[in-house]
């Protein structure tokens with residue numbers, strides 16, 4: 265039987281735990297974690313994510329500081345805002361939604377966020393800490409999507425140690441930090457990417473496949489070993505024809521119908537990894553608050 269990993273449910277459980285923890289922190293310190301959410305322009309997908317992040321943060325008791333800036337803002341002015349937020353005492357986490365407009369150097373903006381307030385875990389210092397910190401360091405700010413994937417994997421209750429894990433995609437946001445997290449769990453990790461030779465065979469050797477490439481249904485059923493666990497990070501909008509009418513559909517990087525025949529556990533799209541990313545952002549904001557207030 266194939267287990268359908270319910271990201272909505274796992275994320276809800278994490279949010280419930282965070283809400284309880286934030287209530288306790290509020291009683292102890294008289295304060296709640298604060299998250300600054302910065303959006304530049306009006307990219308439709310970003311607006312959806314930002315709305316969802318803001319709503320979820322408020323629901324668990326995090327104070328949200330919204331900053332919606334026009335597309336034409338200069339890099340200098342955006343850096344000034346980040347600097348202000350770095351110095352704002354009641355802001356514990358700063359999130360600058362990506363992508364940014366072309367005229368702004370994304371890395372320069374991410375580098376300008378104070379590492380202690382880096383709710384996304386994208387700052388070079390936090391990227392470095394992820395690779396060298398001890399395995400049980402609870403103070404780390406880790407990129408949200410891969411951490412969400414790890415929570416789902418751990419929730420299956422299997423021993424990850426020694427498993428062959430293949431991460432497809434080498435992005436800074438997902439692929440690379442995912443590989444680091446799996447390495448910490450003592451998996452044997454391979455990062456496959458667009459130049460990997462015989463990627464199908466590489467995948468067929470995996471006990472765990474994490475697909476994060478942004479290519480609809482790239483991972484076919486026969487790429488998945490019988491009994492493997494499949495985590496699908498992709499969220500791709502495709503057009504399909506239903507009874508002569510064109511409709512939009514969200515699909516992952518994995519051909520779900522085929523792959524679920526071989527997988528022992530698999531995440532759906534939507535309702536898999538997506539909700540976990542947001543829950544882990546709230547977790548990072550709470551960690552940043554605890555680090556600061558020494559709780």
Ligand code: GUN
Pocket residue numbers: 359360361362363384408409437541
């Ligand atoms: N754009 C797509 N995913 C993310 C994310 O996890 N964080 C931020 N800041 N922007 C994104």
